[in-house]
Amino acid sequence: MADSAMRAHLLFDLDGTLSDPSVGIARCINHGLQALGYEPRPEPSLHRYIGPPLDETFRALTGRDEVTHLADLVAAYRVRYAESGYAENTLYAGVPEALQALRQAGAVLGVVTSKRVDFAEQILELFGLRQHFAWVSGGEIGTPKWQQLRQLCEQGQVASSAVMIGDRDVDLQAAHRNSLRSAAVYWGFGSAEELQAEQPHHHCHAPADWLRLWPASASGL
Numbered sequence: 001m002a003d004s005a006m007r008a009h010l011l012f013d014l015d016g017t018l019s020d021p022s023v024g025i026a027r028c029i030n031h032g033l034q035a036l037g038y039e040p041r042p043e044p045s046l047h048r049y050i051g052p053p054l055d056e057t058f059r060a061l062t063g064r065d066e067v068t069h070l071a072d073l074v075a076a077y078r079v080r081y082a083e084s085g086y087a088e089n090t091l092y093a094g095v096p097e098a099l100q101a102l103r104q105a106g107a108v109l110g111v112v113t114s115k116r117v118d119f120a121e122q123i124l125e126l127f128g129l130r131q132h133f134a135w136v137s138g139g140e141i142g143t144p145k146w147q148q149l150r151q152l153c154e155q156g157q158v159a160s161s162a163v164m165i166g167d168r169d170v171d172l173q174a175a176h177r178n179s180l181r182s183a184a185v186y187w188g189f190g191s192a193e194e195l196q197a198e199q200p201h202h203h204c205h206a207p208a209d210w211l212r213l214w215p216a217s218a219s220g221l
Contacts, residue, residue, distance in 0.1 A: 007159040008110030008134055010102065010213060011149070011180075013166030014120055015050050015113065016188025018095050019127065022047050024081065024088030029057065032077035036069075038062060050189045051168035053114045055141045067142075074141060078116070086119050091127045092187060098207035099132040107214040110157065112149055112164065112174070114139035146174040153178050163202065163213050172198035183213055 015021045026043035034040055041061070049057040058073040059065060102109060109132055113120050117138025124130040135157060139148055152158045164175035167188025172195065175182035183202035184195040202213060 007108060007157060007162075009107045009159050009162055010210065011110050011112045011158065011162055011164045011175075012133075013051070013113060013164075013168070013171045013188075014111055014115055014123065016167035016190070017165060017171075017185050018111075018129065019089050019091050019123065020188075021089045021123075022050060022189070024085035025050050027088065028077045028081045028085040029061070031080040032058065032073045033061065035076035035079075036073055047189055051114070051166075052170055053139055053141065053144065071141065078119075081119060086122050087126060089123060089126070091129075092207065094207035096127070096129065098210045099129060101211055102214055103132050105211070105214055108159075109133050110152075111136040112145065112152065113137070114145055114148075114170075144174075145170045146177040149174045149178050149180075153180075165204065165210065165213070167195075169194050169198050172200050183210075 012018060015025070026046040029046050029049065030040035030043070049060065054074045054077060055070045058070050062073070064070065099109065111120060111124070111133050115138055117136055120136050120138050121130065124133065124136065137148060137152055139145065149158070149164065158180070163181045163183050164171055165183040165185060166172065167185045168190040172182040172184060176198070181201040182198070183204050184198070184200040185204045186192060186195065204210060
């Protein structure tokens with residue numbers, strides 16, 4: 001079991017919650033498609049796929065379900081992502097200040113993302129955010145986020161009172177399937193209808209709203 005000091009109170013999705021990766025992800029999806037002979041898609045049409053695991057994205061885009069074919073698409077995506085895609089990313093305003101305030105108030109923070117862990121670490125380092133998180137959990141192809149979060153709970157890395165914070169229904173579903181509280185953020189890539197359908201416990205319209213999720217936090221930003 002993890003030391004109690006490392007049991008995260010607040011769990012953050014990455015894409016669409018801490019940063020806007022839409023340019024890089026759309027270009028890398030098209031790179032993956034073209035590498036295997038598919039036509040590229042208009043970049044704005046690909047923003048809806050930000051959040052869920054990559055194999056699910058390519059399954060939806062190609063209509064193919066073969067594990068090896070999906071793995072090839074993901075591998076091609078990751079070639080470009082590793083070279084330049086991860087840096088085609090912008091930080092949402094107010095995120096650093098909110099994370100700093102939570103840390104100062106004593107909250108332990110973690111990242112739970114479907115993105116591969118080394119890419120997640122790169123992005124957090126790029127923006128100078130890595131210091132705020134006790135740990136970072138990255139996803140594996142074929143493992144939905146609720147299972148990823150369940151493993152973290154079983155390993156003792158997540159407090160029983162923790163809140164999962166994210167911009168897509170998969171984030172909220174992961175919380176609920178593990179008996180955790182959830183917080184929807186409305187500046188990412190999930191629509192209000194998508195998020196509200198999951199009946200989140202909390203609603204965040206700016207990063208400063210995260211301070212309300214931690215009882216020991218200061219009065220606010």
